[in-house]
Amino acid sequence: METTFDLSRWTEKPHGLAYRRWAIVSTGLRQVLRLRTFRILLFIGWAAGALIALAGFVFSQSVANGGWLEALAANLGARVESVVAAFNAVVLLYPDVCVHGLFTIIFGLQSFIALWLCLVGLTALIPRLITQDRASNALTIYLARPLTSADYLIGKLGIVAGLVLVLWTAPLLSGWLLSMLLSPNQDFLVYSIRPLGNALLFNGIALLSLAAISLGVSAVSRSSRNTIILWIGLWVVAGVIAAHPNNPAWLRHASFSQNLAEIRKSVFRVDQVLTRAADELPLFNRELTASFRRGAEETATDESRGAAVGLGVLVLLSAGVFFRKLRPE
Amino acid sequence: MIEVEKMSKAYGTQRALNDVSLQVPPGAIGLLGPNGAGKTTLIKCLLNLESPTSGTAKVLGVDIKVSNRSSREKVGYSPERDCHIPGMAGCEYVTYCGQLSGMTFRQARQRAHEILDLVGMGQERYRSVDTYSTGMRQRAKLAQALVHDPKIVFLDEPTNGLDPAGREHILTLVGSLWRELNISVVISSHLLQDIERICDRVIIIAHGRLLVHDRIDVLKNQRRRSVEITPSGELDRFASALTAAGSTVERLSNGRLRLEAPSESIEWILELIRTNRLPPAEIVGNPNVLHELFLASLSENGNDL
Numbered sequence: 001m002e003t004t005f006d007l008s009r010w011t012e013k014p015h016g017l018a019y020r021r022w023a024i025v026s027t028g029l030r031q032v033l034r035l036r037t038f039r040i041l042l043f044i045g046w047a048a049g050a051l052i053a054l055a056g057f058v059f060s061q062s063v064a065n066g067g068w069l070e071a072l073a074a075n076l077g078a079r080v081e082s083v084v085a086a087f088n089a090v091v092l093l094y095p096d097v098c099v100h101g102l103f104t105i106i107f108g109l110q111s112f113i114a115l116w117l118c119l120v121g122l123t124a125l126i127p128r129l130i131t132q133d134r135a136s137n138a139l140t141i142y143l144a145r146p147l148t149s150a151d152y153l154i155g156k157l158g159i160v161a162g163l164v165l166v167l168w169t170a171p172l173l174s175g176w177l178l179s180m181l182l183s184p185n186q187d188f189l190v191y192s193i194r195p196l197g198n199a200l201l202f203n204g205i206a207l208l209s210l211a212a213i214s215l216g217v218s219a220v221s222r223s224s225r226n227t228i229i230l231w232i233g234l235w236v237v238a239g240v241i242a243a244h245p246n247n248p249a250w251l252r253h254a255s256f257s258q259n260l261a262e263i264r265k266s267v268f269r270v271d272q273v274l275t276r277a278a279d280e281l282p283l284f285n286r287e288l289t290a291s292f293r294r295g296a297e298e299t300a301t302d303e304s305r306g307a308a309v310g311l312g313v314l315v316l317l318s319a320g321v322f323f324r325k326l327r328p329e
Numbered sequence: 330m331i332e333v334e335k336m337s338k339a340y341g342t343q344r345a346l347n348d349v350s351l352q353v354p355p356g357a358i359g360l361l362g363p364n365g366a367g368k369t370t371l372i373k374c375l376l377n378l379e380s381p382t383s384g385t386a387k388v389l390g391v392d393i394k395v396s397n398r399s400s401r402e403k404v405g406y407s408p409e410r411d412c413h414i415p416g417m418a419g420c421e422y423v424t425y426c427g428q429l430s431g432m433t434f435r436q437a438r439q440r441a442h443e444i445l446d447l448v449g450m451g452q453e454r455y456r457s458v459d460t461y462s463t464g465m466r467q468r469a470k471l472a473q474a475l476v477h478d479p480k481i482v483f484l485d486e487p488t489n490g491l492d493p494a495g496r497e498h499i500l501t502l503v504g505s506l507w508r509e510l511n512i513s514v515v516i517s518s519h520l521l522q523d524i525e526r527i528c529d530r531v532i533i534i535a536h537g538r539l540l541v542h543d544r545i546d547v548l549k550n551q552r553r554r555s556v557e558i559t560p561s562g563e564l565d566r567f568a569s570a571l572t573a574a575g576s577t578v579e580r581l582s583n584g585r586l587r588l589e590a591p592s593e594s595i596e597w598i599l600e601l602i603r604t605n606r607l608p609p610a611e612i613v614g615n616p617n618v619l620h621e622l623f624l625a626s627l628s629e630n631g632n633d634l
Binding site: 015147 | 398425
């Protein structure tokens with residue numbers, strides 16, 4: 001072998017810190033996207049987004065004058081036609097209850113599915129965050145460059161944020177935007193904004209807490225297997241234990257997934273939507289009103305404060321772990 | 330290039346570095362010392378991978394404490410321990426390291442391939458780094474240290490785990506970095522002959538203290554000069570001729586003759602060979618001088634190996 005110096009010289013000014021952090025994020029996400037599991041999750045996440053658009057489209061077409069529901073009802077006879085006309089009238093008279101309520105329920109379901117997808121996605125991603133870097137002493141490679149452990153951490157947080165964005169936030173926004181483009185009037189835009197804001201708020205809370213907890217779990221061990229076991233333990237096992245209503249409060253809030261479920265209830269307030277529907281809509285069917293009230297009782301929560309504290313404690317503990325472990329070994 | 334002022338590093342009660350002060354000009358610098366002397370700690374402190382307990386340091390004129398990130402912008406580091414970013418092919422890994430130093434993807438990719446050629450990696454660059462042999466990983470470590478065209482590169486035992494051909498290749502490359510590319514090299518190694526071959530300056534530390542820091546040729550001249558001669562035949566006649574010329578000749582077990590030389594020049598030996606019609610011989614001036622110097626420095630400072 002002969003050493004020749006057929007080498008270009010790099011004399012340009014290096015790109016700044018934001019670029020170097022972005023390099024960590026984009027490379028990490030590229031590596032994750034190569035995983036088959038993640039592609040499947042991505043498909044499900046975007047299918048959920050498409051369902052939001054479809055639900056919005058079907059609903060808006062149902063109540064539009066000359067829409068397919070009206071045309072179908074006309075073919076099914078006078079009785080059905082009058083029921084559909086009454087339904088359309090209720091939606092047009094009470095858009096604040098109907099449109100707001102419908103989108104709250106749709107976004108609540110989407111957040112349930114997307115959170116679950118993110119948790120599954122994180123199970124595949126979590127050893128790649130810090131665990132494998134610790135096992136291969138990669139921190140030395142990062143920190144011997146113009147980066148600090150805070151930059152490294154921000155880059156890794158960005159990878160988790162990227163995962164949540166592509167599996168959850170982007171399908172949510174795309175689905176909502178598409179359904180708005182297909183909506184017949186402004187009411188849909190006006191009365192779906194608040195549910196969307198709630199969905200994004202919960203999305204943000206979940207993003208921050210999942211990012212911190214997953215980094216903390218990823219930093220605990222140098223073994224990928226142990227990290228996955230710990231993650232599943234915290235997610236599934238602690239979740240099952242915490243779900244038991246007779247357990248003491250501290251145990252019920254020791255699970256991040258259970259805490260997030262409680263916070264979701266208090267952010268979306270599906271109980272309020274159902275109560276308003278039962279109180280304000282002129283529903284002549286008593287059974288329907290009663291079922292709305294029952295649904296409201298089931299979806300109400302009084303544990304949101306405890307859940308927020310529990311989640312905060314878990315996030316702080318995780319932050320303590322990853323700050324302690326982020327040193328070259 | 331490197332300025333260190335009273336730098337100390339303690340781990341609990343153990344002092345890994347003890348008031349080290351240094352002014353190192355650009356060049357190829359060998360860092361020598363017995364195991365646990367503090368060589369790696371010194372390099373890590375200069376890179377801010379370890380925080381010095383006290384003292385200050387500047388690398389390329391940048392204070393490592395005041396400007397933490399920018400002090401490493403034009404610095405490369407190939408650690409002794411096996412280090413790599415998992416889940417990447419070799420060329421992807423080196424490209425990524427270039428990006429982490431602020432290169433655009435295109436620039437980093439081009440430099441990565443050039444550097445991988447330079448360190449002698451062929452098609453293996455498209456394989457995952459996780460599957461590399463020790464030698465391959467050593468080359469990948471060197472490549473990532475050089476990809477961003479640093480002005481100074483710290484190499485901690487860069488020939489560990491390499492086969493003889495690979496070691497020769499890497500030593501030639503490292504030796505050429507300063508001579509041909511003006512990239513200063515600080516190389517820590519246990520192999521004194523490697524340091525002597527590629528470095529023009531040496532730093533010897535032991536028990537965290539700086540013992541010696543000077544140019545190798547200056548240090549050589551401070552010690553007694555010796556010559557080793559390996560005649561191609563007629564060993565006895567050779568020895569007699571040298572003795573007759575007034576030298577004290579020592580016969581070594583490997584068939585060589587060692588004698589003290591009055592000066593740097595070996596002209597008088599060549600003249601002796603000509604006049605006595607002696608067979609040709611290999612003549613090496615000051616062999617093992619660094620080894621002797623190393624041992625002497627340690628014993629003078631009361632350090633045992």
